[in-house]
Amino acid sequence: MNFDYTDEQRRWRELAREFAEGEISPVAAKLDREQKFPYEIVRKMCDLGLMGLTIPEEYGGSGGDFVGYNLALEEICRADTSVGITMEAHVSLGCAPIVDFGTPEQKEHYLGEIVQGGRKLWAFGLTEPNAGTDAGGTETTAELDGGEWVINGEKKWITNGGTDITGGVTAIAKTGERENGKPELTAIIIEQEREGFTRGPGYEKTGWRASDQRQLYFRDVRVPESNTLGERGNGFRQFLRTLDAGRVAVGALSVGLAQACFEEALSRAKERRQFGRAISEFQGIQFKLADMAMEIELARGMVLKAAWLKDKGRPFGREASMAKVFASETAKRAADQAVQIWGGEGFMETSNVARYWRQVKINEIGEGTSEINRQIIARSLLREESGEEVKARMTAQ
Numbered sequence: 497m498n499f500d501y502t503d504e505q506r507r508w509r510e511l512a513r514e515f516a517e518g519e520i521s522p523v524a525a526k527l528d529r530e531q532k533f534p535y536e537i538v539r540k541m542c543d544l545g546l547m548g549l550t551i552p553e554e555y556g557g558s559g560g561d562f563v564g565y566n567l568a569l570e571e572i573c574r575a576d577t578s579v580g581i582t583m584e585a586h587v588s589l590g591c592a593p594i595v596d597f598g599t600p601e602q603k604e605h606y607l608g609e610i611v612q613g614g615r616k617l618w619a620f621g622l623t624e625p626n627a628g629t630d631a632g633g634t635e636t637t638a639e640l641d642g643g644e645w646v647i648n649g650e651k652k653w654i655t656n657g658g659t660d661i662t663g664g665v666t667a668i669a670k671t672g673e674r675e676n677g678k679p680e681l682t683a684i685i686i687e688q689e690r691e692g693f694t695r696g697p698g699y700e701k702t703g704w705r706a707s708d709q710r711q712l713y714f715r716d717v718r719v720p721e722s723n724t725l726g727e728r729g730n731g732f733r734q735f736l737r738t739l740d741a742g743r744v745a746v747g748a749l750s751v752g753l754a755q756a757c758f759e760e761a762l763s764r765a766k767e768r769r770q771f772g773r774a775i776s777e778f779q780g781i782q783f784k785l786a787d788m789a790m791e792i793e794l795a796r797g798m799v800l801k802a803a804w805l806k807d808k809g810r811p812f813g814r815e816a817s818m819a820k821v822f823a824s825e826t827a828k829r830a831a832d833q834a835v836q837i838w839g840g841e842g843f844m845e846t847s848n849v850a851r852y853w854r855q856v857k858i859n860e861i862g863e864g865t866s867e868i869n870r871q872i873i874a875r876s877l878l879r880e881e882s883g884e885e886v887k888a889r890m891t892a893q
């Protein structure tokens with residue numbers, strides 16, 4: 497057993513930390529207040545290789561592993577989760593499906609364009625007005641006509657869906673019905689400039705205010721059949737696998753935010769004096785700090801274990817859901833306790849902890865709510881695991 501990071505993982509962590517402390521932390525509150533998308537910061541993150549961190553080098557990416565990516569993401573989110581979700585949605589939801597399921601031509605073309613040519617962002621369109629947790633209930637349709645998909649429908653809350661540097665979206669559409677009556681779902685790559693593809697304005701949000709989410713509309717949008725991501729009819733399997741990995745990353749995002757809450761709470765506890773002494777001298781405050789630190793340590797361990805399993809090619813879906821639920825709930829408790837330790841000042845928008853408190857809730861909702869992740873965990877515990885799965889797990893533990 498070895499808890500040490502590799503040199504490369506450590507390098508990603510340090511690079512992200514240095515960049516986050518130097519370039520993101522100083523402007524995070526302003527970006528949030530002004531609800532501005534941080535183009536300059538994202539451009540620099542592209543230059544540093546952070547936005548292509550897990551994309552193989554042969555396509556111009558950084559070729560980093562999943563542990564290294566999650567370590568870097570935690571550091572970015574310790575500074576700001578708006579920037580963090582921009583990175584996460586691009587890497588885990590935008591690029592990963594193309595890396596994992598794209599044809600060699602698609603990888604060459606789109607990944608090349610994303611990381612090298614245009615420094616573009618890519619989005620993942622699953623959620624719709626009537627298909628949230630029940631993403632299989634997708635109503636967007638795609639029909640073949642003369643060698644082209646004709647796409648109609650809409651997607652909701654799509655991160656990176658409408659920035660000036662968005663290259664396109666990989667959207668899940670219903671392409672038919674299976675013999676068992678279930679919908680056939682297919683992932684289709686839709687470039688930003690396709691006719692009939694339009695975007696709504698940004699939303700008024702409680703958190704992630706400097707990130708970009710849009711409603712996307714498809715009205716008779718035509719793309720070549722070759723824009724099918726991998727194989728037709730594989731959309732359901734593809735989005736489940738994409739979300740498994742995305743959940744680990746939302747776990748890392750939550751750990752970063754929880755760590756920021758802890759650090760703010762610790763420094764305030766040492767500074768603030770009441771009854772003639774620092775409030776950190778009161779046991780009531782010390783126990784809060786101890787609980788926060790313990791939970792963060794545990795959440796980080798869960799995230800990194802799930803990431804490590806993925807890097808080893810072993811089953812990691814259960815661990816991903818566990819890490820996501822525990823880390824997001826840890827962050828929620830940490831934000832709550834940080835405000836409590838800050839007292840009235842923590843309720844003021846002049847404090848960082850007030851912003852963290854607003855931002856933390858979405859972690860329990862995006863990329864699978866806590867309820868649905870608990871269901872996934874329970875189902876995996878209750879189901880008869882295949883011999884293969886048991887073996888893989890035994891080797892992992």
Ligand SMILES: Cc1cc2nc3c(=O)[nH]c(=O)nc-3n(C[C@H](O)[C@H](O)[C@H](O)COP(=O)(O)OP(=O)(O)OC[C@H]3O[C@@H](n4cnc5c(N)ncnc54)[C@H](O)[C@@H]3O)c2cc1C
Pocket residue numbers: 585589620621622623627628629630652653654655656704709858861862863864865866867868
């Ligand atoms: C800021 C933001 C960014 C987002 N980015 C993206 C993106 O980039 N791409 C994308 O595709 N989507 C994105 N989403 C959508 C997000 O993934 C969904 O919000 C999430 O999956 C939950 O769906 P919903 O909000 O429709 O909730 P609903 O499905 O309406 O659920 C409402 C409540 O019912 C509960 N519930 C539902 N079904 C069950 C059940 N079977 N058992 C128990 N409880 C249940 C849920 O857990 C929840 O508590 C984003 C959302 C937001 C707010």
